[in-house]
Amino acid sequence: MNRVKLKGQSARAKSAFLQGLVDTEGKIVVIVGISKNSGKTTLLNWLTDKLKDYQVGVLTTGRDGEEVDLVENTPKPKVKLYPNTLFCCRTREIDKHSPFLTIVEKLPYKASGETLWLVKTDSTVEVEITGPPTVSTQIEIAKRMAEYGVDLVLIDGSIDRKAVSTSSMVGSLVVVGGPSFGNLTEIEREFKRIYNLSKIPVIDESVSTFQINDLANIALLSRDTEKRYEFEFRTLLGHEKQLAKQLNELDFEDSMLYIPTSIMERSLLTLRSNTTNFDNLPLLTKHPFNLYLSDASLSKLLNQKKLFALNSFNVSAFAVNSFDPQGNHLDSEILREQLRRTLSVPVIDVFEAQLPN
Amino acid sequence: MNHLIFFEKSSAKLLNISEIIDLIRPVSELGRRYKHSLKPYLPGQEAELRSEYSRIKILLDKIQSDKSFIASLTASIAKIDNIRYSLTKAIADEALELQDIYEVKHFVFYSEKVRSILVEKGLTKITNLPDFSNLFSYLDPERQNIPLFHISGKYSKLLHELKSDYSQLNLKLESLAGKNLERAKEGLNLKGGGDQIVVSRNNKALIDKLSDSKWFTLSSENFANLTFILKKSEEELRLEKEKSDLKASIEEEELRVRSEISKKISVRAQELIDTHSLIANLDFLIAKTIFAIETKGIIPNVIEKSGANQELFSIVKGVNIPVKRQLKIKNIEYQPIDICIRKNINLITGANMAGKSTTLKTIGQLFYLLAFGAPLPCSEASLPLVDFIFLSNDTESTNRMDLSSFASELISIDRAIKNKGYGLFLIDEFARGTNPQEGEAFAKATIERFINKNALVISSTHFTAPTLIKEAGHFRIKGLSENSYETLKETLHPQSNLNNSGLQIRLQELHKYMDYRIEEVENSTVPPKAALMIAEILGVEKEILQKVKEYIESNGNK
Numbered sequence: 001m002n003r004v005k006l007k008g009q010s011a012r013a014k015s016a017f018l019q020g021l022v023d024t025e026g027k028i029v030v031i032v033g034i035s036k037n038s039g040k041t042t043l044l045n046w047l048t049d050k051l052k053d054y055q056v057g058v059l060t061t062g063r064d065g066e067e068v069d070l071v072e073n074t075p076k077p078k079v080k081l082y083p084n085t086l087f088c089c090r091t092r093e094i095d096k097h098s099p100f101l102t103i104v105e106k107l108p109y110k111a112s113g114e115t116l117w118l119v120k121t122d123s124t125v126e127v128e129i130t131g132p133p134t135v136s137t138q139i140e141i142a143k144r145m146a147e148y149g150v151d152l153v154l155i156d157g158s159i160d161r162k163a164v165s166t167s168s169m170v171g172s173l174v175v176v177g178g179p180s181f182g183n184l185t186e187i188e189r190e191f192k193r194i195y196n197l198s199k200i201p202v203i204d205e206s207v208s209t210f211q212i213n214d215l216a217n218i219a220l221l222s223r224d225t226e227k228r229y230e231f232e233f234r235t236l237l238g239h240e241k242q243l244a245k246q247l248n249e250l251d252f253e254d255s256m257l258y259i260p261t262s263i264m265e266r267s268l269l270t271l272r273s274n275t276t277n278f279d280n281l282p283l284l285t286k287h288p289f290n291l292y293l294s295d296a297s298l299s300k301l302l303n304q305k306k307l308f309a310l311n312s313f314n315v316s317a318f319a320v321n322s323f324d325p326q327g328n329h330l331d332s333e334i335l336r337e338q339l340r341r342t343l344s345v346p347v348i349d350v351f352e353a354q355l356p357n
Numbered sequence: 358m359n360h361l362i363f364f365e366k367s368s369a370k371l372l373n374i375s376e377i378i379d380l381i382r383p384v385s386e387l388g389r390r391y392k393h394s395l396k397p398y399l400p401g402q403e404a405e406l407r408s409e410y411s412r413i414k415i416l417l418d419k420i421q422s423d424k425s426f427i428a429s430l431t432a433s434i435a436k437i438d439n440i441r442y443s444l445t446k447a448i449a450d451e452a453l454e455l456q457d458i459y460e461v462k463h464f465v466f467y468s469e470k471v472r473s474i475l476v477e478k479g480l481t482k483i484t485n486l487p488d489f490s491n492l493f494s495y496l497d498p499e500r501q502n503i504p505l506f507h508i509s510g511k512y513s514k515l516l517h518e519l520k521s522d523y524s525q526l527n528l529k530l531e532s533l534a535g536k537n538l539e540r541a542k543e544g545l546n547l548k549g550g551g552d553q554i555v556v557s558r559n560n561k562a563l564i565d566k567l568s569d570s571k572w573f574t575l576s577s578e579n580f581a582n583l584t585f586i587l588k589k590s591e592e593e594l595r596l597e598k599e600k601s602d603l604k605a606s607i608e609e610e611e612l613r614v615r616s617e618i619s620k621k622i623s624v625r626a627q628e629l630i631d632t633h634s635l636i637a638n639l640d641f642l643i644a645k646t647i648f649a650i651e652t653k654g655i656i657p658n659v660i661e662k663s664g665a666n667q668e669l670f671s672i673v674k675g676v677n678i679p680v681k682r683q684l685k686i687k688n689i690e691y692q693p694i695d696i697c698i699r700k701n702i703n704l705i706t707g708a709n710m711a712g713k714s715t716t717l718k719t720i721g722q723l724f725y726l727l728a729f730g731a732p733l734p735c736s737e738a739s740l741p742l743v744d745f746i747f748l749s750n751d752t753e754s755t756n757r758m759d760l761s762s763f764a765s766e767l768i769s770i771d772r773a774i775k776n777k778g779y780g781l782f783l784i785d786e787f788a789r790g791t792n793p794q795e796g797e798a799f800a801k802a803t804i805e806r807f808i809n810k811n812a813l814v815i816s817s818t819h820f821t822a823p824t825l826i827k828e829a830g831h832f833r834i835k836g837l838s839e840n841s842y843e844t845l846k847e848t849l850h851p852q853s854n855l856n857n858s859g860l861q862i863r864l865q866e867l868h869k870y871m872d873y874r875i876e877e878v879e880n881s882t883v884p885p886k887a888a889l890m891i892a893e894i895l896g897v898e899k900e901i902l903q904k905v906k907e908y909i910e911s912n913g914n915k
Binding site for chain 1: 438454455456459460463505506507508516520523524527531542545546547548549550551553554555556557558559560562563566579580581582584607608611615
């Protein structure tokens with residue numbers, strides 16, 4: 001088995017992070033940005049370069065490597081792929097690089113009406129990659145890549161409650177952010193929020209997750225007897241008072257409230273102020289990305305050990321990029337050092353270099 | 358399997374044709390398209406239809422003795438795509454793109470797999486695919502025996518050398534860049550860092566060091582940071598130029614090779630195009646064979662149109678698949694139908710709920726399946742081909758809002774009678790939508806119009822007058838016997854447990870005692886009058902039933 005080695009003392013943390021990626025359970029890692037132009041492609045290129053000794057599969061959930069951003073008309077880096085990399089692209093990309101590619105498979109999926117191909121690089125190429133729009137097909141292609149024997153699949157994805165990052169097939173996330181999201185405080189707060197979400201404990205095995213996954217509506221679940229009371233509404237938004245009224249009529253001791261859809265801060269406040277003993281009722285969310293809560297609310301629920309999730313996710317690193325195409329750049333050193341002080345997972349800056357102290 | 362065989366499109370819906378043909382499932386896109394574009398067999402094409410059925414019979418016999426091969430056969434067929442576009446380009450002497458050649462290789466790979474199974478199982482009689490093994494070998498020069506494709510160096514020594522040089526050059530460049538970076542980092546005593554370094558404006562020491570170094574150059578700056586990039590050495594710049602020239606040479610040679618491969622493909626292109634139809638037909642044939650297994654279907658005896666008083670068609674244990682499936686859900690046993698028709702005009706009578714409409718529909722479904730060479734869900738059948746199938750119905754036939762149900766039915770049947778060709782007319786209780794006296798006259802007169810017509814008519818009716826037509830055959834569905842009726846009445850007696858049961862249970866009980874068998878009777882036999890009996894069993898309000906009885910009795914006494 002190859003080991004990832006980077007030379008130099010400061011590189012050891014990066015080596016450990018890269019080794020962690022290669023050892024990811026399920027072989028699927030999703031790179032997510034907290035905003036547009038956060039630097040995902042730059043990180044992807046850095047990763048493919050550092051993982052040259054491994055066979056990597058590269059996939060995106062839209063388009064990546066196009067010359068300019070189609071929305072903001074800003075220049076974008078091409079995706080650089082080394083020999084023996086599997087990737088997914090449109091027909092026109094094969095036409096551009098045909099001497100240096102092997103076609104592995106014509107995929108049964110399309111993106112914007114165009115056929116998608118699974119292709120292997122025979123030589124180093126700089127390409128535009130394209131992926132299918134739905135999570136299930138993205139995961140299907142990632143699984144196919146794994147079946148073809150790749151050591152790791154890197155997916156350029158997004159952070160959203162309906163995105164590939166929520167799939168239980170994903171081993172870990174690398175979260176990328178920079179000033180295109182906001183100022184340093186805002187980036188720090190968002191990274192912390194994501195980190196806290198990743199720490200929401202998964203419901204223990206005594207509760208049958210299989211049965212809960214079948215529930216479409218909000219439900220009160222008994223922990224001991226697996227009894228459940230299903231309410232008549234699926235979303236919390238607009239039903240807070242109705243739910244509170246019904247909860248007040250029920251005995252919810254030793255139960256938890258399962259909410260399969262989004263939980264907003266305001267909904268939670270309304271529910272709390274209208275339900276007797278609400279703080280004693282644990283909440284169960286389908287996925288942490290369904291939570292849109294303030295830091296304080298989230299921390300409180302976590303500290304009280306009253307928040308659980310059916311599915312969880314793992315953040316293997318945060319990556320930062322001080323550049324902003326709109327000109328709101330941040331001091332690169334302050335950005336990474338501030339985040340390193342407050343976050344307990346690696347913070348990567350691919351453009352970092354230091355002089356000895 | 359289009360609906361052109363029907364005189365009116367709506368008949369397909371009334372006969373639940375979709376539910377039946379959905380059970381015939383080709384696995385490839387080619388097969389699915391073939392199924393939907395297929396034209397029906399018409400009178401005069403009996404020999405072709407028999408030949409199609411004999412192919413199904415061969416496959417059916419083979420599967421019954423050895424079904425192990427069918428999964429791998431269908432799995433290979435499912436992988437075969439339509440590549441006509443690429444082949445047309447090859448025929449037009451165009452250089453195929455990499456993906457076009459991949460598609461040809463993929464097609465040939467799976468076509469060869471299918472062919473080898475057919476050869477191994479002695480099934481070349483059903484489909485004899487061309488041998489493309491030489492073409493596959495040509496498209497698989499590295500003998501990997503997989504459908505992946507790239508322009509192998511084996512096609513051209515020059516291409517092989519150029520690509521090899523290109524790879525070496527890439528490695529050399531990467532190595533040079535790596536060494537260059539390492540030297541720079543050592544020289545500057547840098548920790549970390551790649552060929553692009555972003556430095557905070559506040560880090561004066563690093564900025565000075567990078568600015569003064571011979572290895573890095575400032576590429577951009579903003580109010581927060583400065584970006585330095587590693588300078589390329591003279592050697593790197595020279596090699597990059599060499600790489601760019603080499604790339605152009607590779608592209609040129611690759612185009613030449615693709616043109617050569619395209620020429621080779623063009624030689625077999627027409628055969629490959631023809632193979633599409635063979636694969637599509639085979640896929641459909643397998644789907645029909647699997648349909649036969651799943652529905653316990655049989656290969657019918659295809660007969661020519663016969664003369665008067667000879668057997669025109671016969672069905673033994675004919676099954677209406679949609680009805681059987683519905684009854685299965687309700688746990689009710691399905692009774693198949695037997696019928697032997699010797700006259701051009703035939704009347705079916707029987708009590709309400711006895712299955713007259715279902716019988717007509719079953720006949721229609723079987724004639725439809727026959728027209729597409731599909732096995733029939735029955736245990737024996739001798740059927741002729743027809744030019745069209747007409748199913749009368751008083752609600753949907755003309756689809757015109759400005760016509761009453763009777764008018765709509767009348768116009769529809771009038772049009773159908775005038776249609777050319779040998780038609781199967783399934784007429785379900787014609788003229789039931791008008792007053793009984795006139796309706797009976799219309800029903801008789803309309804049936805009589807078929808006496809000298811080149812048509813096969815099966816008509817259900819409650820009227821007596823049509824049954825008096827001497828040229829017509831008369832069949833009756835046995836329905837409820839007096840004994841069964843008494844038993845049912847007992848079962849649904851006020852004191853019995855079932856008395857207050859819902860319609861579902863009453864229907865189940867009715868089905869249990871109803872005899873759906875068809876018997877041939879004398880022409881003059883009066884159609885049974887069992888509406889009151891059925892209404893009673895279905896639990897219609899007693900007051901109404903009493904009034905009906907009184908009315909019938911008083912009318913009978915008049």
